[in-house]
Amino acid sequence: MSDKNSKLPIKRFSIRYGGSAGDGLQSTGRLIQKYFNKLGYSVFGFPGTQSTIRGGHIWQHIEFAVDKIFNFSQELDLLIALNTDTLLTHSKDLKDGAILIYDTSRVKLDNYQELLDSKNIKLVGGELFRYARDINKTSTVLAMTISTAAMLRLLGLSTDEFIDTIRKRFVNKEKIIEFNIQAVKKGVEFMNANLGTVFSCEIPEKKDTRDIVVNGNEAIALGAVASGLKFLGQYPITPASQIMMYLSKHSEKFGVVVKQAEDEIAAINMVIGASFAGVRAMTATSGPGISLKTEAIGYAAMTETPLVIVNSMRGGPSTGIPTKMEQSDLMSSIYASHGESPRVVLAPKSIEDAYYITIRAFNLADKYQLPVFILSDFGLSERTSNVTPFVEKKIERGLIWTGPTEKFPVFKRKQITENGVSPRAFPPTVGGEYILVGAEHDEFSNSLSGNRCGLPLSQEIHEKMTRKRFRKLDYLQEELREGEFYGEDNADHTIICWGSTYGAVKEAIDYLNTNTDNTWNMLSFTDIHPLPKRTLKLLERINHPIMFEVNFTGQFAGLLQMYFKYSVDDRIMLLGGEAPTASFISKEAMKWRNK
Amino acid sequence: MSDKNSKLPIKRFSIRYGGSAGDGLQSTGRLIQKYFNKLGYSVFGFPGTQSTIRGGHIWQHIEFAVDKIFNFSQELDLLIALNTDTLLTHSKDLKDGAILIYDTSRVKLDNYQELLDSKNIKLVGGELFRYARDINKTSTVLAMTISTAAMLRLLGLSTDEFIDTIRKRFVNKEKIIEFNIQAVKKGVEFMNANLGTVFSCEIPEKKDTRDIVVNGNEAIALGAVASGLKFLGQYPITPASQIMMYLSKHSEKFGVVVKQAEDEIAAINMVIGASFAGVRAMTATSGPGISLKTEAIGYAAMTETPLVIVNSMRGGPSTGIPTKMEQSDLMSSIYASHGESPRVVLAPKSIEDAYYITIRAFNLADKYQLPVFILSDFGLSERTSNVTPFVEKKIERGLIWTGPTEKFPVFKRKQITENGVSPRAFPPTVGGEYILVGAEHDEFSNSLSGNRCGLPLSQEIHEKMTRKRFRKLDYLQEELREGEFYGEDNADHTIICWGSTYGAVKEAIDYLNTNTDNTWNMLSFTDIHPLPKRTLKLLERINHPIMFEVNFTGQFAGLLQMYFKYSVDDRIMLLGGEAPTASFISKEAMKWRNK
Amino acid sequence: MVIQLNTRFKAQGKKPNWCPGCGDHGLLSATIKTVEKKGLLPNEVVITSGIGCSSSFPHWTSAYGIHAIHGRALPPAIGVHMANPELTVISVGGDGDGYGIGGNHFIHTARRNPNITYMVMNNQIYGLTLGQASPSSQLGHITTTTPEGVEEEPINPIALALGAGATFVARAYTRDSKHLQMIIDKAMDHRGFAFVDVISPCVTFNKLNTYEWFNKRVYKLEDHDTSDPSAAFGKAMEWGDKIPLGIFYQIDRPTLNDKNPVTRNKIPVKEPLGFNAQNIDMEEVFDEFR
Amino acid sequence: MVIQLNTRFKAQGKKPNWCPGCGDHGLLSATIKTVEKKGLLPNEVVITSGIGCSSSFPHWTSAYGIHAIHGRALPPAIGVHMANPELTVISVGGDGDGYGIGGNHFIHTARRNPNITYMVMNNQIYGLTLGQASPSSQLGHITTTTPEGVEEEPINPIALALGAGATFVARAYTRDSKHLQMIIDKAMDHRGFAFVDVISPCVTFNKLNTYEWFNKRVYKLEDHDTSDPSAAFGKAMEWGDKIPLGIFYQIDRPTLNDKNPVTRNKIPVKEPLGFNAQNIDMEEVFDEFR
């Protein structure tokens, strides 16, 4: 079939690949995004992973647009089905008149024919896996390349740049490159024999972009290196392993010692030791690992050891749904560990923010000498997008004692000061010798749990030290970011959200303001604990608050109630593991339209 | 000196022994209480322990009265000082005209002379340790017996019954008994040579009491046996070790397997296995151990495995002040473990309650198939008192499937039911075979984290199962105890408290109602989470709420705000490790008098 | 309503989601064959595991099972075993699960000597989390977390088990099913803790220690005195060109339940609940407190 | 304002709160003597420990120290050591701390072979928590948690360390200070992980394994080939009428820092922070993502 003259003009286009674990969706997905990025488009990728290595159903969403994409769309312009489960999972999201490319030998349309018909879906079937095998018997992942080339043809986009991207990725692997080039050819032919070019893509203004395509985990890892990270202690776990894998890969170059520990307990305790010795140190994990680190988190808070802890949340509780998204570890991050101990919790709203918040996390940890959580989630850690190359920011290491000064003639590691922050000294600083200790202690860090516990002075010290430790929160909350409004001023309805759902809510607000006769805005938070005191002022500007968070018990709403006596009685709940989309949020929010 | 005719009549008398670790204060303390109990008095004991084995300063409070004692008094009628630190710590608490017995060679009065004079303290000095060495060179603990006998003489009480108590304690250890008898004689002589008998104790009506003198830990252990405990998995830690030590001692007789594990993680996971196999199982620990058990707590909640977890709270965070009292693990108990998982938190108010609440804990755990926390604390676990002998209560094992029934023809371990409770089956029940799993799962307990995670059905199941698990809380809160008022109806001020501070607050309310022109009452809670919905009705009956809890951040107040939008803005804070007394609370509460 | 007694250990309607060729298939079928041959019934067996590809094992059988949290296959096994000593308890897991995060339970369970069979599917890699080095990964092995090759000496599971005081220590290989079945059989017959390090190649992430790699290295222990700890330890050191399979060490020692004051006489799960039901005189109990 | 360089390792103004006669006093003084003799300065040494009577050790010295949480003496030691390989790192603890709850770190640290000296004050009891059985308590020992005597085979720390791949394995006794100092000296000289099981009697809670009990049993290893693992393992099995003291095993193996891509060349704590300061071209880094 030859190209028609009247092609559908497009500004934004959403594609979903569905297949089995092992089909190479995620790695090819990244290639395709790099390609679109190179052309100057904004790109967004999101994987639907499973905790199974082979088989099962996984998917990869890819979206590109002329304007910035903040979140992936629910609705699909194109679905590429490499197994029947793709239809089970995604056919409901096909737009009217969308296109379905599918492998005719693996995908059974039968049960979906009616739905596809009713939506006027254009079907493009072929033996994608056989074509792949024809090129190379053992490399089924070529089916991804074939369908991608078919997609490019459909969009009327050049495949040369795509081949360049492949060349770069597989540099020195001539065989693989050769196979892929054949696969691209095959894909184009295949589409030419079917629909040909159907769309006309608006060309972005941005040319020769220097943007990079990274995911949240990589942004955090890069942010950590920019912050001066020297020691990462970690134990593998989805969806945080990638941080360790990326930093391992560049360990020597970046000067970051990466220690894969025997378990999460060892990991965080190594990090505590490294921090004590004077380097910036971090640990990363997800829920089960955080649970294991609980005791050490309290120790770090008690000993006032700076520490950055990444928790990439996944569906819980327990093993839960380990490759899905949930925002359900907020309360457990704030309250992890027995007794009362201060900490900071930051939840990045985007990939860019993940990088910059990591730098802030390290600075806050050092300046206030406490553990700082970065609360990412599967949705942010694994999403990919093009971002402006990151830049370095000021590194603030806080109060470090290297010898007698007027203010600190004698080193007291836990000296009681106005803002609660005491000087730190690192070995081998002469005169700085002290013992880090998790028992209550005096200003010199002398333990009270031995002979002095029970004397009246120990009561006094415990009270003073508790106040000192918590006083730091009072001071640091002043430099935390407050919630950010987006949308109409003084809107009828405000959707409150936190962390990584920012992009989805933002797109929903735009939609709602355009498509309803109410006015809408959002108030999004990244700095969750301690909530800056001035937050109340923001809340007072809301007419009708609606909370959106991806958990069951309404944890952030609970915090607002507890800390500000501010009630949010209406909420949008999402539970089930899939990351939210603007259309889901808009649909739910519509309930309050005109109310 | 011979007895005088006009003796001071007493109804209640408070004694404090102060000495060094190793002086035997706690063990002799128990003997003395058994003695007073035998005479029909109400007794109350409380230790001031240190985490040091020898030396340092420890103390033992003993109080007896004709009427029931709910808490020990701050003010002392008699202080027995075996070291100078005793004066440092306790002399401020001596009542006007109180008596000080002290060892003249170990205790330096110098710095305290003025204070003692100003309070008209009667001094009774003697070389108590030398007297002890005179009886037996190596047994300094006899100094305790000597001073106790001196005290009995002071009170005009017979020493015969005391000797009986010693005989019973050291049965078959004739030598020790002989030494103690000599020590008793010596103590009486010593007091005769000083003040002689000064007091006339009112004789209690209660005769031939069957009361027992136990501490909170023992009450919990006894409650567990009465509940049918078969497996205790534990790792030693203050102040919970005693539970294991007591149950080990009687392991064979009680039929309780006691497994001291390699760590707290192993302990709770053993308990999960035992519970799965069908026995009632428990683990006990304090804060650091709870932190380590965090991951398994979520697993138990997710797998709906009944479990009783004793957390005997101590001063935190981290190692904190391990032999002191604090109520600071409330939030961390409710939120321990990543993700969202239901659990029950009960905090006994007294030693009796510790026993009965343990039985309730086992029944709730079985009926609702979830972890149940018993939140004790150092103050309750280690306090001793006489209580009416415990009786057994109904054991409710919940829904157990032993074969097909009309309602459950096929066994589905996680069958979704109205109240969220599903049938359990134990191996080797035929037809009950299933896999316990911490990943999200369907009604048959088939894991979703493998091939089916990511399919639409898995979203649906996660949501349904989350709702099912939390629905149990909705049902069980109806059978939880609501808060209990004590004091004047419709009082001007209400002190809200929870757990073990009940006795101290109760005595404070009596004091305040007698000694101020305001009216006072208390609202005390034992069933903390989930708070019964009808709690709000109680709160609405309060005119002016004052929160009393032994922590810094006001955790229970936070819960009331979060769950009932009920604000308690005034609070009495105690921080420093010592258990609260009525006089401390009254003094603090006075601030709001006439406000 | 009568339930048919099931005698087949293979799970109905569920298929292992292991990659084709994964060694774990081999242990699963060898185990099923062996327990069926021994005449055990699925309802009398409890299989516990931790987390990992290998740890999904219990799901593919029709027995009772505990798919516990990562590294904790053994503690729940002890709980089951002591609560009901009549059950047959088998624990399984991976090298990461058992030798990494679960290492402490491994060594303490070994010295405790409960009557449990523990089989570790050792593929020298973290499979489920996509190919990081495990504690048994070979020196120099390039994995996603060791781009320059593993820098830490790998754990030697046989030596470790010996050092920890295990009473039955063996190695088997999933490619030799007959031998594997024989070892499982003996391990299950052993009174006490029987540990089997099962070489179970990961075809997806471990491209170094493959079937081919092992095929030319493994041999069966012969003329080996299984009662001599030093000899066993010497043999345990052998790993390289030659890799011994078989029983390294086996001795008789009282089991945990033999010595425990309760389980030596009673089946806890069958005992009545509470003081009175157990004929314990509460007055006598209380007397200690008077 | 100038700070006097302190050369004395004994803490000023603080006295150990151990019971009189506690073995731990012996290790403390032997360690202080040895490090002083070696010319080390307190500011260059970091001593880490867990929780227990023995673990209060760092407080009685004037060095830097980490009194970590229970069982976690070793992981922070690794963190310190890798962050600043120039420091001398010593870890100490008790048998409960190191062989019980901390057992996993012990075995993994052994195989990692960091240049750390680890000395365990083994009193075969939980001292600080008032006398419960520890993993090294002797079979049959009646403690507060084992009224009928310990029912579990105790851990054999020497055998365990050997099984875990430690490169220096020794035993010493606090009553023989000369020998103890010699062992500490050699342990500290050893490049790699040096483990010393230090017999350090608890006079308050362990009335079984007393000084008298040990005095008549201990003897010094002689004519023993410290490079032979089987021989070492054989000797490790000796515990009863005869208890060997000395070095059981010592071999040379690259240390953790020798092999780590960063620490083999750099002292991390002395390196500048961030990409630019380290002369890393960010554009090159970003290129991977284009």
Ligand SMILES: Cc1ncc(C[n+]2csc(CCOP(=O)(O)OP(=O)(O)O)c2C)c(N)n1
């Ligand atoms: C506490 C915790 N940490 C980390 C993980 C992530 N995790 C799951 S399986 C696994 C490793 C599995 O390796 P192995 O036991 O060797 O099993 P294999 O997949 O190779 O069979 C890890 C690290 C987890 N589930 N829980």
Ligand SMILES: Cc1ncc(C[n+]2csc(CCOP(=O)(O)OP(=O)(O)O)c2C)c(N)n1
């Ligand atoms: C997580 C945790 N569990 C338990 C404890 C209680 N605890 C403190 S020290 C100790 C045992 C110490 O024994 P050992 O290491 O042998 O030292 P010793 O006192 O005998 O020198 C225990 C169980 C704790 N502090 N933290």
Ligand code: SF4
């Ligand atoms: S990834 Fe490896 S261990 Fe996991 S199933 Fe596949 S082959 Fe087996």
Ligand code: SF4
């Ligand atoms: S209790 Fe034992 S270990 Fe602790 S200080 Fe005393 S003698 Fe030493």
Ligand SMILES: [Mg+2]
């Ligand atoms: Mg593995």
Ligand SMILES: [Mg+2]
């Ligand atoms: Mg010890």
